Amino acid sequence: MIDLMPTSEDEAAAIVRAHAESGRPLAICGGDTRSGFGNAVATEDRLRSTGLSGIVAYNPGEMVMTARAGTPLAEVEAALQESGQMLAFEPMDHRPVMGTSGEPTIGGVFAANVSGPRRLIAGAARDSLLGVRFVNGRGEIIKAGGRVMKNVTGLDLAKLIAGSHGTLGFLTEVTFRVPPRPKTERTVVLSGLNDAEAANAMAAAMALPVEVSGAAHLPLTVTWKFLAGKLPEGEATVLRIEGLPGSVNVRIEKLAAAMSSFATVTQLEQPDSSRLWQEIRDVLPYADGTARPVWRVSVAPGTGHQLVAALRLEAGVDAFYDWQGGLVWMRMEAGPEAELVRRYIKALGGGHATLIRASAEARAGTSAFHPEPEAVAMLSRRVKEKFDPAGIFNPGKMG
Template identity: 80%
Template sequence: MSEFHPTAEAEAASIISDHAARGAALAVVGGNTRSGFGNAVAAEAVLSSRGLAGIVAYNPGEMVMTARAGTPVAEIEAALAEGGQMMTFEPMDHRALMATEGEPTIGGVFAANVSGPRRFVSGAARDSLLGVRFVNGRGEIVKAGGRVMKNVTGLDLAKLMAGSHGTLGLLTEVTFRVPPRPKTEETIVVTGLNDAEAARAMAAAMALPLEVSGAAHLPLTVGWSFLDGKLPRGEATVLRIEGLAGSVSVRAKKLAAAMSRLGSVTHLAEDDSRRLWREIRDVKPYCDGTMRPIWRVSVAPGTGHQLVAALRLEAGVDAYYDWQGGLVWMRMESEPEGDVLRRYIHALGGGHATLLRATPAHRATTPAFQLQPEAVALLSARVKEKFDPAGIFNPGKMA
């Protein structure tokens, strides 16, 4: 399969125009660190944004950055660290989980709407996106949004590109918010709660006026794998506090006092806290070098543990919880069990299950994305037709 690495928008537009004229499918990628995600459909060539790299504009005082889509995430993070700022949505690094190589790119982050532990209080990657430039399926260069929130129509179009997985166009440039990075953080660890008790504890913590920015539950089967086994033995319910040092200290003490009524409480200082949440973000327990199916399941926070309990009656499953229980990372022992999983999700009030990792054979028989209601599916098809009338972009990644 041939690969294209354009270094200019016009070059990318020419490549896309040629393939559209011939009806030849293109696999649109950034750093290709999520290789294998989706349901495989043959493409004639790979079109990568990696050649479209570099930070275009960044003034920390404006709290906005513009970068070309192929810019490595590491370069973005280094510049933001120097400016005392961050990507508030904490994008995960998929390489260890998916057993891939390459460099994650900022365009890939937004194209997949990659969002980590802070998402449930600060929003997804999509919510930080202010503007984009992209090439649509006709080979036309499109600009939407900008560095300030004025053009509502353009802003909506920018957000439409986030999470489209390259099915609507090739992102060439993104503009996004970069708020100040917290000066420090601390994590409260509550030990000994089962899944249901942990769900209630996380809800109680979020109801307190303490600005908890991370809430996850790590059952006994996975807790040992974090921080090289430094967490207290047993189930761990972890709650993060961020901000100025004095404020963090006061709020962490109040949170610990409230949680001590529910279980044994310990504290993680800044370095261990940062490392723990990176490992939660990057799904460390399941970076096991296997191809056992991995599901990323989004449900109401109070139903995540019910879903896992129900599945254990019919399938071999291991799981842990982020987003106050609303995000369930799930590893199946052998088969994906997609029909069973989605049946229980529907019975518990709905949600989304995305098959992130699986063997090619399992991908051939299990839809990777949650099936859309008929009305939404019709609308999505119309949007796809407008952006990519020849249907050449990422045919296996229709969300």
């Protein structure tokens, strides 16, 4: 495979135009940390954004940053750390679970709409995105949105690009919100709840006026893998509170008191709390060096545990829950069992199952993306035809 790494938008546009004219497909990527995701399609050329790097504009007082798409995520986060700000959506690092290397890029984060535990209150990556610049499938340079949230049309287009996995355009620049970083955090740990009991406890916690910013349940099969086994024995249901120290102290005590009616309650202080949520974010239990299939399933919070219980009757499956139970990370012991997984999701009211990891053989026979309803699929095809009429961008990452 030939890596094409333009150092300017004009160069990127010329590359795309040449491929569109010849009908040759282009694999679009940034730091290549999610290689293997999607369904493989033979292509000789890979268009990478890593030559388009650097922070273009950043004024902490405006709480907005503009960066070229190939800027390493670590560089962005270091600049934000220095100014006491953050990416509110807490993007996951896919390298551990997917067994990849390279450096995640800020463009890749938005292209894949990568969001972590704080999505509960901060929204997804696309909700922080204010504007984009990209090259469409005709080789045209497009600008949408800007440094303020006034251009509704542009903002919608930016959100459309977010999560499109490079199928609609080659991102060259992104502008996004960067709110203040919480001064401290603490986590309440409920011990010994089964999956259904944990779902009830998390729902009760989210209903309290204490601003829980993370709610996850770690069954017994995975608890020992977090914090190097330092969590209390048994299942762990974990609830995070962030903010100013005085406020966190008051809210954590209210939360702990309310949760004591569900289970035994303990607390984690800042260092361990931060580490725990990073490990949850990066799906640590399944960063096991294998190619056993891993699913990322989004369902209604109250049905996640029902899905896992149903699947366990017919397949070998391990799982844990984020987003108050609405995000289920599942590792299958054998094949992906895509038909079974999606059939149960439909029976429980709907959702989305995305195959994040699997062997090349398993991916070849499994649709990585959840099938869209026909009306939505028709709209997606029309959008794809508008942005990429020759169909050259990332054909393996279409739903």
